[in-house]
Amino acid sequence: MKTEHKDIKTVLPYGENLRGFIQQKFISESELHKILKKRGIYTLSSDKEYTVPLIQTLLISPQEFDLIRDAFSSKEDNKKIISRDIKWTNNANIFAQDVRQIDGNIIADYLKRYLPTCKLERPLKLSIVGDNPNHVKAEFTLKRMDRNKAWYEQTNLFTGSFQFIRDTNSKGRVVIEHTSPETKLLAEFATSQQIKNYKSRGVIPEDAILRKIIFNEFKNGERFDFFFQLTSKISSDFLEFEAIKDVSIQPEETVSQADIKWMEKIKKLALTGEELDKKFFIQDKKYHTDLKLWSMDSSFKYSYRGHKGIVRVNFGFPDFNSGKNETAEFEINISTLTPSDSINFTTRNMLKKNLLSDIDRLKSAAYDAFVSSKIK
Numbered sequence: 001m002k003t004e005h006k007d008i009k010t011v012l013p014y015g016e017n018l019r020g021f022i023q024q025k026f027i028s029e030s031e032l033h034k035i036l037k038k039r040g041i042y043t044l045s046s047d048k049e050y051t052v053p054l055i056q057t058l059l060i061s062p063q064e065f066d067l068i069r070d071a072f073s074s075k076e077d078n079k080k081i082i083s084r085d086i087k088w089t090n091n092a093n094i095f096a097q098d099v100r101q102i103d104g105n106i107i108a109d110y111l112k113r114y115l116p117t118c119k120l121e122r123p124l125k126l127s128i129v130g131d132n133p134n135h136v137k138a139e140f141t142l143k144r145m146d147r148n149k150a151w152y153e154q155t156n157l158f159t160g161s162f163q164f165i166r167d168t169n170s171k172g173r174v175v176i177e178h179t180s181p182e183t184k185l186l187a188e189f190a191t192s193q194q195i196k197n198y199k200s201r202g203v204i205p206e207d208a209i210l211r212k213i214i215f216n217e218f219k220n221g222e223r224f225d226f227f228f229q230l231t232s233k234i235s236s237d238f239l240e241f242e243a244i245k246d247v248s249i250q251p252e253e254t255v256s257q258a259d260i261k262w263m264e265k266i267k268k269l270a271l272t273g274e275e276l277d278k279k280f281f282i283q284d285k286k287y288h289t290d291l292k293l294w295s296m297d298s299s300f301k302y303s304y305r306g307h308k309g310i311v312r313v314n315f316g317f318p319d320f321n322s323g324k325n326e327t328a329e330f331e332i333n334i335s336t337l338t339p340s341d342s343i344n345f346t347t348r349n350m351l352k353k354n355l356l357s358d359i360d361r362l363k364s365a366a367y368d369a370f371v372s373s374k375i376k
Contacts, residue, residue: 034067120140164198216326227315240302339351
């Protein structure tokens with residue numbers, strides 16, 4: 001979440017300071033184009049390449065800067081979700097007042113050592129979700145200060161959360177939502193502390209570990225099957241598959257299939273377009289053993305709690321090709337949400353949040369099916 005500079009109401013930038021501010025990706029081309037049109041300035045294109053230099057030369061009014069400022073600060077976070085399976089002891093009640101709050105001193109020490117530019121807005125506290133004592137959640141906001149950035153980027157707020165869920169007597173999940181590397185790190189540390197608390201109370205078995213979905217757990221062909229279970233073969237009451245929009249793959253060093261020999265020595269193939277699921281090397285299983293699929297972006301029609309529209313969901317191992325490769329962990333995020341009817345910002349945020357949560361449940365079911373098939 002973009003947060004306003006503490007003196008934003010007393011600042012009226014111009015020249016180079018204004019240029020840097022309006023070039024931010026959070027401010028759209030159309031918003032800048034509207035300001036120029038109201039001034040009677042028309043351009044052949046609304047691209048920032050043309051509009052930014054023009055606005056930079058203007059002495060904008062406070063009202064005009066308010067429009068830009070609102071555009072900068074009102075963009076929603078793109079939440080990513082990770083879920084990991086955990087075992088509970090039978091008939092455990094995971095909500096308890098004595099472990100409701102994570103030790104503030106331990107969290108403060110962690111922030112000081114590993115995230116020194118960040119400050120927690122309020123203490124981490126677990127709350128019951130929907131009157132269910134076996135579903136608890138902690139939401140938090142991190143404020144990040146960076147004095148090395150430009151004046152308009154020095155302070156940012158990032159939201160995150162973590163949940164503990166017991167679905168059955170002994171099976172459950174830990175779900176982490178993050179919007180930045182910092183919120184992911186803090187959520188992972190806080191959940192590890194809470195797991196220690198649960199183990200000391202006998203709610204989680206002492207030998208229990210979080211089960212992650214890791215890239216190298218799958219053979220190449222199995223990874224394709226897993227992605228298809230979440231996209232073209234999805235079984236859902238609220239999602240209807242439309243198309244695969246983006247695919248990221250890496251060929252093996254030595255490719256066995258003659259038809260795709262041309263892929264050898266290519267580090268990464270990022271494909272964007274229509275009907276990607278119908279491309280021969282995506283559709284035909286014989287090619288899958290030669291290809292490492294690590295990301296897939298697909299569109300779905302949704303009909304969810306009275307809302308309808310189109311949603312694009314990214315499934316993948318985002319840390320693959322960025323150092324971790326084989327140990328990259330599976331994540332989900334909603335790329336875009338396009339409701340059929342106009343809805344307000346709060347409703348849109350809640351819809352996106354609930355959709356993401358239920359898609360994660362579908363992912364867990366698909367992964368359980370994969371694990372069961374491996375056991376057999």
